[in-house]
Amino acid sequence: MNPTTEAYIEAAIRRLDEALNRANFRTVQCGDSPDAWEWTGTVGNRDREPAIISLGPNFPFEAPRVVLPQRANQIDWHQMPNGVLCLWNSHSLGGQPWLDGDRLVARIEEWISHAEDGWVDDMPQLDLEAYNNLWIELRDERLFAPVLVIDKWEEIEGGWFRATPPDENGLLTVVKAHLPAPAIPAPIRSKKKKGARAIGQHRLNKYVNAIAIDLGRITRPFIFTERLAEEAGANGPLIAGLLEAGRPVLFVARYTRDESAGFIGFWLEFGKESGILRRCFPVAERRNAQQRRAGWHAAALTDRKVSVIGAGSIGSYLADLLHRSGLKELTVHDDDTLLPGNLTRHAASPAFIGSFKTSAVRETANQRTPEYPIKTSSSVQGLSEAVELLRDQDLVVDCTGDRLTWQLLLAAAEVTGRSFLHVAVVGHGQAGRVDICPPMDDADPIPESIVQPFAATEWEAGCGDPVSPTPPTAVIETAAMGARFAIRMLAGEAVPPAGESRELFPVSP
């Protein structure tokens, strides 16, 4: 019999309860749901100190909450503002190490040792916002955490800039940077003529004055407002003046810990009764963050030039993947226009319906990473152009699925002595293949894919051919195969000399 949800959770709690009692903890509260449980005991390697362990509602799939009451009000790394210890980072949660009560107690004692040694050799921990009471907004019954996105720190470093307040998704963006210090506006008049707008009211709602300051090395995870004021230096009185005039100020800071840099932001506002109100938000740097995620081949792709012929379904995804992987010199070739029906199997954003497919691919990629835009070109027309392309580019990838284009590129390959990649779905999704044409090292071409007859019978206005029922999955998987081959070849890695074929959605005879 399968256990019920309650029995499963109860069993996990029971094990922990018995283990904690073995470790001389006492069960002070228990109940039907995990969050009804609490234990008290003592922990410590040298001097014992009290510890309170409780469970959250999602136990055993979340770590127990451990509080050391004697340290609950201290500010320290790996300890939340409410005193709960962060005993495991997200990468070590998978093994649910807390299910073993002895390991839980040992981990608490390990935490104490590290804390007492000043967290020497600790990971950089660049999530300072987690320690500073993260700003959570409730809007339209939806919670969101505002975040400021900057292109890179240098964009705003060392001065004043202007930013938007959080939009409907919580996004704050930089409007204009490296600005002179703003003037302190006149206080908002309490009495105004009917229909008149308070001075600066429009601008107050639309933009916020912001200042970027480098905090340098930090030793404690909580940033006091006094520290911000101190770091503001000569700008301090101006910030105070803006706040007193009813203008919020964004304070964006860079900090370092163990040679690594992080960012944090504070929305400061002055309330007559509450004094300075501050809300902490994360600051996300885009450019470097994206580069870190481009994969380990990115450096090898930086100066490579690639043409993707065909910006349809496979070509759009393949080009998009190469661009995401750090390829900066990428050209897509096509003459077609993006229509709504294409979107099901196309990488472009719906915002570009009606554009050339090449432009749609370029603009979609630009929204993500604008610093190296994809180039666009018309389809390849004659042998001279094809030969020139093969000579000029490090790699040409044919994604047209068009036999005539393939013949043209094959002829150009014979003329130039260079191979190109042909990437295609076969049998409306029964197989996907990447062919190196001609194969390298005089290898035999990969055998033809064996597919069953599959008549496409759906027709559509504006199309001279029936609409292929190829599943989007087959498209994306094949595009990914092609992108992988392209990346490995561009990086100088050995690949199967003729390419690769893969069964996708086979059809029974």
Next chain:
Amino acid sequence: MMESTELVRVFTVERKNGMSILTKQFQDALSKIEPEKDADHAADAHAEVRDVLHDDADLMEWGLHSVLIGSYRREVSIRRVKDVDVFCELPNLPADHDPQDLLDKFASLLAVEYGDRVAKNDRSVKVDFPDFDMHVDVVPARCADDDWEIPDRDGGWEKTHPVRFSELSTARNQAHNKKYVPVVKLLRQTRRALRGDVKPGGFFVEVAAYHAFEGIPNADSDACPSSTAEYYTVALETMAPILRDHADNFARLMNPAIPDQDLHVRATQQELDAIADAWEQAAVDARVALKSTNDQDAAQTFKRLLGQNSDGDDVFEVPVAVSAGHRSLPSGESPTFG
């Protein structure tokens, strides 16, 4: 009785070796033997009886003050509560008043209101409350220095101080981290499970438990049992020699409320031997269960020792066998992507 130092050693070693403490199952067991509605009924019945008695001018002149006593007052009663005791303190009762006349007076007064639901016993007057399936024993008492005296079976007076036992029980409960009361309930339920309606009854077990708790390390000690299961087991173990010595006439079982007064035990020698046997076996079984690393087996033992409640439900439920957690991820310990 096991010495405290021995208890420290046993607990320290056994806690490290493994225990089936089944905290949730014991908590659920306690809720299954809670008096629930009986508690409200007892309060209502007491209020009714008090109203009747307070209408009598003589009793009021004698300073009548009625209080609920017994297991209900000490909060160790278990479902079902079939009888509650109302202790009627009469501090101004003339010294020469005959105890049986006093009982007759109480019986007459109550009969006006309750008719044939009233019956006079040797030491009390019983009033039936059929709607509550409960009866109230009304016990008149006169003041005797620091104690009270109630009618005895021989037409005289007998010392008692039920309120003092309540106070002692409260103090014991505090000293043992509020574990005394729930464990006494479990022990009374164990007597019911093992001996049914055979004497001695729940009060005998409670008094033996009270004395046994004297020898159990309390909350100030590192050897203090850490869980209800451990307390229950240790209480069974500590009580077993007390019951054996009492059955064998090696030791007296004293009334905790009155110095040097033996507890009145209405049981035959055979019945005393039987409960001593049952308790010794229960103590052994509970210890094996507590030490077991198989909490299914352990739960089966506790289930047997606690039997069924008056609704016919098992008091202790065996948890469903589940192996929670500790499975390996098919894709290995791959990190998440941000």
